[in-house]
Amino acid sequence: MKKNLLVGAAALFSSFLYSQTYCTPSFASGCTYGDQIDSFQIPSVAFSHTDTVCSTGAYGDFTSQSINLNAGVNYPFQITHGFGDQIVKIWIDFDNNGTFTDAAPELVATASSILQGNDNITYGNLSIPATVTPGTYRMRVGDRYSTDPIPCNTDGYGEAHDYTVVVGAAPSCIAPTAPTVSAITASGATLSWTASSSAVGVGYEYYVSTSQTAPTNTTQATGSVTGSAVLTTPLSNLAPVTNYYVWVRSVCTATTKSSWSVSTIFKTLCAVEVPNYTFDFTGGVTECWQRADAGTPAGTPSGNDSNWYEDGFLNNGYEGAMKVNLYSNAWVGRFDSWLITPAFNLSGGAYQVKFDYGLTQYNSTDPSSLGSDDLVQFVISQDGGTTWNVLQTWDASSAVSNTSTPYSFSLANYPGANTKFAFYATNGDVIDQNDTEFFIDNFTVENTTLSTSETNKIKDKIQAYPNPFADVLNITDISGVQTISVVDVSGKIIKSFNKPETRIYLAGLPSGMYMIVLQMKDGSKQTIKAIKK
Known part of the structure; x- marks a missing residue:
């Protein structure tokens, strides 16, 4: 009898959810010029809705597709578009009253697109509050060109999709919040965050990357701190003038870790140049x-x-x-x-x-x-x-x-x-x-301290250091260098620098041996072997 009552209650709740009348968003200029949600993916829960192109009327009701999420967890997502300068918002109707509130807690994500290669992609974090009651809810994803979309949109270029989300209970180990970066220099910074609401018995781990791709549960952390009260750590050995993305997670026990927090982005400063x-x-x-x-x-x-x-x-x-x-x-x-x-x-x-x-x-x-x-x-x-x-x-x-x-x-x-x-x-x-x-x-x-003979021989003494290197390779003297090319062992040119500087930044290269080819202004060429750690 008890089981029958529970099944009946669930059916009644589902019926109530879909009996709500939601506004149908519209976009006066449509989405046929590339301002569409062409794909929507949440990799950590294996949700992938791709090649949807521009929906009729710039709105797609995809509530037949369910996405399983948990309270208190951050979910990195990505959306592709056919055109740039897109702004994305995501809302979830947590009180099931038939409306989406354009503010927290129902506004769960805000992000904007970037040009990555030839693709316009929005990367963001969908954050489910830890206080949400487990249940089934409607989620709306809105995309609009150059302007913030609203839940019941009417103007502009863009598109909206609706989905169903099933929110489960919060895990026992919840991620910290509000990662921030301060004291930024050319080679370092300070990372801070707000403590997890869980009992953190071990400490925290952090992950630093030059890519927006979010870490997974199996990603090896860049570093860690011990103790629940330690909420800051220095970041070092960074490359100048580089965008970095940082995530933090809780280590509640030796075997229990939270999901990764939302990311924060920062850019290192320009390095102080040491001549030549x-x-x-x-x-x-x-x-x-x-x-x-x-x-x-x-x-x-x-x-x-x-x-x-x-x-x-x-x-x-x-x-x-x-x-x-x-x-x-x-x-x-x-x-x-x-x-x-x-x-x-x-x-x-x-x-x-x-x-x-x-x-x-x-x-x-x-x-x-x-x-x-x-x-x-x-x-x-x-x-x-x-x-x-x-x-x-x-x-x-x-x-x-x-x-x-x-x-x-x-x-x-x-x-x-x-x-x-x-x-x-x-x-x-x-x-x-x-x-x-x-x-x-x-x-x-x-x-100006070099003798005439030393000046004539300077190009023969050009060196690259440190070797092996991690992210940055220094060239001792570029005064006679026209261009620099980085060539792999197969002979393929990986990177070219038409405006040589004394520091070249190679953080994204795989480990291995490379040839640093220096094309000199006098027409000669020099090659230096360098090892990427």
Whole structure:
């Protein structure tokens, strides 16, 4: 009799669930242009709904498909789309009242798409609160182009799917929450999290990756901490200017571990360069070069825009140098444009800075001159960019050639460990007829202590270290290097660097032996064997 009552109650509950009248979302512009949920996968529970293309009316009722989840568990998911800039939200009607609340606890996931290769993919975490009562619920997945979808959507491009989820009881060991990263440097950071609500008898494990792919229950942790009260750990040996994803899990007993937490993402900072360093501006500047559009060398630059941009040196070709166009008229006011280098550690030797420069008329190779209050300055900072000293000024009185002119400056009096250089340009306040372009190329900071014979032999002494290496391989001197290629033992080129830097980042390579091929500027070639650990 008791069994019959339970079966009857379950049937009644299921009938109640599906008797609810849910709004049917719509998207005025539809999903036929790629703004669809083309696939929806939750790998940890083996749920995969693929190749669904654009549903009729931009809505698919897939409640005949059930997904088994547990309270208190985070589930990484991924969705593919036919077009980029998609925003995804997922809701579950935990009170079975026929509506989805666009806030926690019923809003269980928010994420946005990225371009990965040729694919537009949204990676995210679906988090079931530990307090949810086990039962059967309706889940809605909404996707909208460039704007947050809402449960009862009506506008925009996008699509929505409905599914059934069956939520089971929370496991005995629940993951920690709110992983965060602070104190980020070029090679390290500090990871913290909020303690698990479970009794954590052993400690916590964490997993660090350069991939968004979530770890599984069998994934080997990167590291661990012992003790339930230890809620932070340093992360070290990281590569500069790299995105990292981090997950944490509880180790409740020697044999019981939680699922992994939601992930957090952070990016390491640019490394401080130790010369020799050469940058030829092929492809413009990297993110370790900064731009600014406010302030003068008498103060501190600010902003993140600039009138410095890539073009052919002295208007020969279309790439490989940086230039600033200096002009003014009744519609163009004064501008202050900065191009700021990475930081350099100049404490370990005698160095000089050098580059090539020149001036032409706008969009021409013809000679020109700067306007009455036009100004270009080469400046230096020894405190990472807060205060600046002027090393060189070009103004209306300067006879700047329309052919390549070398510039060099001894840095013997500037031994700072956090030194930056910058090119500052302004068109001033006076409206002049001059319409000129100032160019720079081949920016170099190099050691000046080598003898002539040593300089002639420098390319024969180029080394790569550490060898074997883990993620980063350092090249001792790239001043004479045109390009760097990484070749595997089969002869296949794995990576190419057309703008060589002293550090090359190879964290994603499998372990094994590689050939580091250095194509020199004089036409010669050198090969260094390197082992990836």
